[in-house]
Amino acid sequence: RSTSSLSPGEVGDLRHAVAQRHAEAYGASVTIVAGASTISTGRLDLVWLSPEIVGGLLDRALAELDGVAISHVWVADNDGLLRLRHRQAEADPTQAPWLLRAIVERASRALVGHIGFHGAPGVNALAAEDAVELGYTVEPAHRRLGYAREAVLGMMEWARGEHGIRRFLASVNPSNEPSLGLVRKLGFVPIARVQDDDGGEEIVFELVQE
Numbered sequence: 479r480s481t482s483s484l485s486p487g488e489v490g491d492l493r494h495a496v497a498q499r500h501a502e503a504y505g506a507s508v509t510i511v512a513g514a515s516t517i518s519t520g521r522l523d524l525v526w527l528s529p530e531i532v533g534g535l536l537d538r539a540l541a542e543l544d545g546v547a548i549s550h551v552w553v554a555d556n557d558g559l560l561r562l563r564h565r566q567a568e569a570d571p572t573q574a575p576w577l578l579r580a581i582v583e584r585a586s587r588a589l590v591g592h593i594g595f596h597g598a599p600g601v602n603a604l605a606a607e608d609a610v611e612l613g614y615t616v617e618p619a620h621r622r623l624g625y626a627r628e629a630v631l632g633m634m635e636w637a638r639g640e641h642g643i644r645r646f647l648a649s650v651n652p653s654n655e656p657s658l659g660l661v662r663k664l665g666f667v668p669i670a671r672v673q674d675d676d677g678g679e680e681i682v683f684e685l686v687q688e
Contacts, residue, residue, distance in 0.1 A: 516544075518584070524633065535560060545587045546582050547587075548589060573598050576595040581614075591614065591620065596612075596613060611646075612647070627660055649674070650680060652679060661683045664685060667683060669684045
């Protein structure tokens with residue numbers, strides 16, 4: 479049956495199934511482009527948002543990056559995070575490469591989310607000097623396609639390959655079932671509970687690679 483005869487729901491289910499198969503096939507395939515700031519995985523480009531780029535976004539002077547449209551709505555929705563990471567990089571430029579990347583679907587050049595570490599090794603919920611802590615968000619329209627898993631694997635491969643990092647942390651709200659499921663599937667285990675900036679509780683998960 480051709481896709482033109484499928485209902486919208488069937489098309490969505492087909493797209494989901496294909497994307498899941500691609501995620502399984504390509505999720506751990508990571509290429510770090512020499513001399514560039516982009517981490518490329520099977521379906522995604524993780525494009526570094528340098529302090530200059532973040533500043534341009536916040537000033538509304540930049541609305542396109544590497545062929546990717548970045549809407550003012552996305553900037554407004556992520557204003558707090560962008561300003562936090564911008565201040566962090568301005569205070570200590572060595573933190574900048576660790577902080578924030580756009581998750582871009584390579585085929586469509588669509589911005590599907592963002593990912594990064596909270597900072598260089600030592601900047602994490604446990605202040606562990608040998609660990610980095612992941613943070614990520616996938617936009618609602620692009621969830622359940624394996625993008626978060628693929629992006630997390632790409633970031634961990636970059637940190638290990640470029641900097642020798644083998645210990646990774648992720649702090650997850652106990653009510654965030656999708657993130658809880660993701661970190662557990664990746665082999666993270668809970669080791670602590672901490673208070674987030676809003677006073678809520680988060681579970682700190684750890685993955686130590688061989």
